[in-house]
Amino acid sequence: MITDNPTLMSDIRARFAHVESCPVAGPRVFFENAGGALTLNSVVDTSNQFAAIPDNQGRDNEMAHELVRVIDQAKEDMRVFFNAPEGDIFAGESGTELLFRLIMNAILETEEGGVVLGSTLEHPATRSACTRWAKVAGKPYIQVAHDDATGCVTAGDYIPYLRPDIRVATILHTSPVTGMGVDVAAVSRAIRDVAPDAIIIVDGIQHASHGLIDIKGYDIDGYVISPYKVFSRHGYGIAWTSPRLNALPHDSLIGGPEGNWELGTRDTGAYATMSDVVEYFDWLGAQVSDAQDRRARIEAAGAAIHGHEQALTHAMIHGTGNLAGLADLPGVGIIGGADNPAREGLVTITLEGMEAPDLVTALRTRGIRTHTRKADHYSGNILDPLGLPSAVRVSMCHYNTITEVSAFLEAMREIVDGLASPDP
Structure with a gap:
């Protein structure tokens, strides 16, 4: 319901600080929500x-x-x-x-x-x-x-x-x-x-x-x-x-x-x-349901958030519009598999021919903020059994949009094409 309602999406994004730009770096797509979500203006x-x-x-x-x-x-x-x-x-x-x-x-x-x-x-x-x-x-x-x-x-x-x-x-x-x-x-x-x-x-x-x-x-x-x-x-x-x-x-x-x-x-x-x-959460639940009880509105908000984030991850993995998804980009690996019903707003990837920190940098220079997960004390329990020294975490939240996913996929296509045809 969030996905198909541009007015609601605009209202949601208006309630958060620094949705579209970083105070230091300027305009960017924020796909580092697992490291810390955006902050409500009311909280500030x-x-x-x-x-x-x-x-x-x-x-x-x-x-x-x-x-x-x-x-x-x-x-x-x-x-x-x-x-x-x-x-x-x-x-x-x-x-x-x-x-x-x-x-x-x-x-x-x-x-x-x-x-x-x-x-x-x-x-x-x-x-x-x-x-x-x-x-x-x-x-x-x-x-x-x-x-x-x-x-x-x-x-x-x-x-x-x-x-x-x-x-x-x-x-x-x-x-x-x-x-x-x-x-x-x-x-x-x-x-x-x-x-x-x-x-x-x-x-x-x-x-x-x-x-x-x-x-x-x-x-x-x-x-x-x-x-x-x-x-x-x-x-x-x-x-x-x-x-x-x-x-x-x-x-x-x-x-x-x-x-x-x-x-x-x-x-x-x-x-x-x-x-x-x-x-x-109460406000959001009132936008997506007619529930009169506060807990019921919070439950409705949770369901709407889950549904929208599923739409975002599906578009990221399988494509949107004329943009190929991660599953169809050569050399891209997806931890947990492409189709996993347990996924919650997060896709962790690898790219053949490019180290994870370099991919994070390449995305950053294209206006997409992500994060490297290394096989260290935080993530080694997941990455070591897969034989991966590191991976790139792309984490979304319900205030992110399909347009932002498209920008990410365009950046990934450019990076992948650059690996296939490096500059002379």
Whole structure:
């Protein structure tokens, strides 16, 4: 519905900062959304507003009371966004820091013995935390092998690794390298069938901007996002924790509120910008549906985002107008395959005869911003089994257009033709 509605697309793009141009480089197509999505103009305004306020929460003055109200409202807004009627929602240093903290406490404070379970698809935020704290706790860390061909992991892949003594399990909702989404509900259900008491923690950082989050439907204990990847700003992360995870001992101030996860004075502006994000999803849902309920509008927005991004990736891979898609350009490889229903707004490619960093540069000089993924601590788990030292990540979001995809394909055709007929 977004794809076929130019007026709505114009309205969407008008709500974001720097949609068409970089403040330093000038006009460009922004296909580096997996590295950090564009920021809502409302988030910029809210950040400026709260950055100027000298007061803190917990004082006897009107502004202090207002700051508490803003934080409470943001938490209620995020409950609707996450579909999380129970548990706690709180801010931390970053998504990675929050994943480390949740995983550490889950591993250390669950029953002795048993194992920790994850997958080879996961970001190092979860794999590193599990590796460190499983060793400290003396609980072996087991990783489910993902499918190199599809760039994904399924509930079926988990089944051979399941055992009753799983104490903690982690799930990646969407891969920032392959772009493939994981059926969290199905994986969680498979784990619960064998280890019903396991603490299950989900890395939702890459998924959050690409569609729906439904914590109530997942039967999990922790979910973490990085707001800068879902239209807010850098400098904080957001976590949801279940009553079961909250009940485990964790770092807190002696004599402080029972079960509190927050350490130190909170950034009211960070919370307030998440209200801006939720308001945006609510607004978008009202444009694409007649839903009267706020959660229903957010669900409609998620469906519209998913549908539009599928249209973008399909055009990028299979072509649009008279432009050949990546699948038909000689020498182009597509991680996860050309036709993969798990793909969420991201295509990672290689090009025979050109190193990935050189391809990123060639695209940049043609006004297309992408990013190199190297076989390092961030992406080696995906690229090493494929024998790739690096690849190029082309990541889109729902404010990107078919016209921008066309510009990318024109640039790729020019680059590919240049390899076939190099200048004398």
